Structure formats: structure tokens, C-alpha cells
Amino acid sequence: MNDDLRERVEREAEKHALLNAVKHESDADVGAIMGPLMGDNPEFREHGDEIPGVIGGVVGRVNDLPYEEKRERLEELAPDELEEIEAEEEDEHDLPDLPNAAEPSSASPDSQTHQDAEEYDEVRMRCAPNPNGPWHVGHARMPAVIGTYRERYDGWFCVRFDDTDPETKRPDLEAYDAILEDLEYLGFEPDAVYRASDRLEIYYDHARELIELGGAYTCSCSGEEFSDLKNAGEPCPHRDKDEETVREEFEAMVDGEYESGEMVLRVKTDIEHKNPALRDWVAFRMIDTPHPREEASEYRCWPMLDFQSGIDDQLTGVTHIIRGIDLQDSAKRQQFVYDYFGWEYPEVVHWGHVQLDAYDVKMSTSTISELIEEGELDGWDDPRAPTLKSLRRRGIRGEAIVDAMVELGTSTSDVDLAMSSIYANNRELIDDETDRRFLVRDGTELPLGGSPPEEANPPLHPDHEDRGVREIPVGDAVLLEPEDVPDREGRVWLKGLGCFQYTRDRLQYTGEDIEVVREGDVDVVHWAPAEESVPVRMRTMTGDVSGRAEPGVADLESDEMVQFERVGFARIDRHEDDETVAYYTHP
Structure with a gap:
């Protein structure tokens, strides 16, 4: 390398190092700038070593410079690029400001009451899953958004398992840990974890207090009877029971003395309210089906979600609730309880549903569970399942999902999430660090002639020549994908090997240099040696695909990412006696 070229390399390297350091507000990394440096300056590649x-x-x-000096130097060398970084910094929040949320402060993390405050000193939020199975992709929106808000406001959030329906939304004992694992995969750790089924006595105590305040009564009407009264705006005949009778009957509920459907506790609201759904709603009901958790299996009197959730939000100091637009009535029901107790209701942000493309399987926990039980899916991490466990096994990083979810914002309209946006985010995260390999699907075997090289040496990564090359033995024949077989007398360039002409049912090595490709006359294709290639079964969203790969694939570690050239990214899952199993990630 002559002095002029060295000077150019150093000048370009300084610019890219400054860009890397300023953008990420950290030290620059040689590996991270190699790709952009070579991309902007392809003439440097022949000096890659x-x-x-x-x-x-x-x-x-x-890296020895203080951050401000790095920024000043970058303004001298690349003012336009610095302006782009500054524009990104100004638009760093995809999510709107939370209402009445103060900027990060030194407020105590134990602060739990916010009455009479114009702004909440600390943002406290909750993610409240129903533990009836691991999360599907749509579930990721809630933790992605509240986790991002927690980081933005230096706040607090908890996971609260709303598991107080042991019958119609029966909890899955394995789902509690599975959901926490999904949360960890997305990159978040809750500040606290609660199980509502551990807190029954707390809900009972608040029900007793509500009865004393004249805010609840026991009701033995059938569902049909009460529905007729409610829709007519007429009071239930039990509405004016004396407090002592209500208290005694509620204690009998707690003691399990009633059968399912025989008695409920209702919150006394406005029987003539314009919205019938808000009229004297049920706070507690009897359920005969035992809870699957042993600790809660003896209870028969269970709170409805609106009562349980409202009490827990107050006791854990939740300041902001995000919920679906279809749950607007929940806040209105809970407001009656809050008014009885003299509590201030949290701020509420409503949003629309997420619609997901690319899957044949419905994004529903119950549907996925049924398909697994019927043997239609192998499990929650089947590549055909729209679940976080599936995406994780395919090699998609949680950060890519979080970024896509945050970009959706908090619109009250239903929003469409294209898997392609998750794939694009993930590609940015893994492309630079993922080495390349060859995989041929449904290969056509063609003999070689003309004395080609005995070994091919394509680079491990086209932008990182310093990583070295692969060593692929050529042998007497190669495998090509059927659509890559050239026409009779046509030529083809086997990547990393050279130019061949299809003559007399074989590929004849021509020895021509890369100029034939640059002139546009010859297609470049991937290939695999017929003799020493390794069998691969690649699991995809549409079914398993069989192929053969270059021999080095057999040496890759489980969980290692690879890009099969012209096919797509994949995660190496395991090596079996007769094949390597990989999970297809995305193009």
C-alpha cells in the first residue's frame, strides 16, 4: 500500500469511526466500520488484508477523544452525515408523550400515591397477561411499548398475571414461566411480578370495605333475570338488602357455600346508566372448577377481572394504563369502585388491535394450543406458529420485534404489522456479523470437466475480508438448483470457483476471469459439492425444505446464525446423525 492510498484509507476510516462513535455515543469498533468503509470505497477491497x-x-x-470533540471533528469532516444523526436524535421517540408524565427525576421509586398531583413524579405501568399459554406475536406490543416508556421516563413496570378465571380462561401452569421468558427475549425485566391468584384475600378485604360503604350487594338472580332487569333499567330486588345480610352472604361465598351461578356480588352503580354494560356489574362469582395452581385450588369465590385489576392498579401505584379500544368500558366500571374508595383513576391510553400478515395460523392463543394438541403444530416454537418462541427459534432477535411494535405507535385504529418490517429490523442487526454459506435445494447434479480448481475459497463475508475464506472441496461434480442450470452451451459462474460452460451434460471449466460477469453475460450462482456436501433440513413457515450444503455447515455451532447465499438467513438448530437441522429466519 503506497503512501497516498494509506492517507486516503486513514481519512475515510476517521470519518467512519467518528460516525460510529457519535451515532451510538460509545467507542468506535473496527469490525463495525469495516463494512461501511468498504462499501463506500470498493477500490480498497483489493487491499483487504x-x-x-x-x-x-x-x-x-x-476513541481517545472526548465525545464533544468527536462531534466537532465529525462536523468538519462530514457535516451532512452529522446533520442526519442529529435529525434522528430529534425524532428519537416513536411513541407520543404519556399524559401528565413528568420527565425523569429523582422521585422515589416507592412512590405509589398520586392524588392531587398535576404530574406523576414517576411513571408506573403494568403488563397484565392471562397465563393461558406463551405469547403470540401480537402480545409483544404491550411489553414493547410499556418497556420503552419505562426506559424513556426512568419509570417502573410490573408483570401481573391476571389468572382469576380458572374455568373459561383456565391458566396453563407452564405459561407463567414461558411468558417471563418471552419478556426476557424481548429485552425487558419487570420490576415486580404478581399473580392475582395469590391475592384473593386482598380482594376479599376490599369487597368487605365496599359493602360497608354501601357500594355492593349480593344477588341470586339468574343471569337471564338480571339481564332483563338491567336492560329495562329496573333495580334488582336484592339491591336494597341490609348491609349485615350482604356481608353474611358474601362470607358464605368466600367459604364456598354456594354453587356456581347461585350467588354473585355486584357493584352498585347507576341502574339507569345510558350504557347497560355499566349497570350493577358483577365483582365476584362462584366457580366450581379448581384453580390449577395448588396454592389457589381451594378457592371458589373469584373476582371478575374489572374488580381485581382495578384494586391491583391502585395498590401497586399504577399511573398509566394501556389497553385495547374494545375495553373502554373497563375504565368506566372501575371508576365506580374508585369513587367509592376516594381514589384517583390512572391515566388511560387506548389503542386498536394489531393485524399480522404472513401466517396461515390465526394469531390466537387458544387456536395455537388446539393445533398443538391435535398434532398440526409441533409445539409453540413450530416455525409455522405466530409465536415469540417460534421467532426466537428462527433466529429473530427480540429487539427487532420491539422496534417494529414501537413504530406502530398507540393509535386507536387497528394497525397492520407486516412481518417484513420485523425482518428488515432483524437484518440490520445480524447481517454484518453473519457469515455466508452455500445451500442447494432440490439439487441437480452435474459433472465437472476442464480441470477446475480442487478447492473453492469464497469469503466468509463479502464486507469483511479479514474474516477469511471458506475451504470447499470441489470434487468431480456439483449440485445446482434446477433454475440455475444454464441452457445448452450457456455459461455460468460458480461463486468462489469460476466460469463454466454447459457442454454435453457437464459443466466445462473455461478459466475466464470475473470480467465475463461484469460484462453481464454470465449469471452468478451458488452451488454445493456433490460428494462432500452435507444434508440439511431447513424448517420454514410453509414446511420443511431439504437440501445439501457446503461441508463447513456441519461444523457450525447450534444457535449460530448463517446466511445461505441467495436463499436467506437461518439459525443452526442442531446436528443429527444423518442431517443438520436449520430454522429459516427470513430473506
């Missing part, structure tokens, strides 16, 4: 040694010293000098 020398480049890392030259830029290493430059990166070191840049």
Missing part, C-alpha cells in the same frame, strides 16, 4: 491494520490505529485515536 492490510486495511484492518491501518484503521486500527485511527479508531484508537478517535
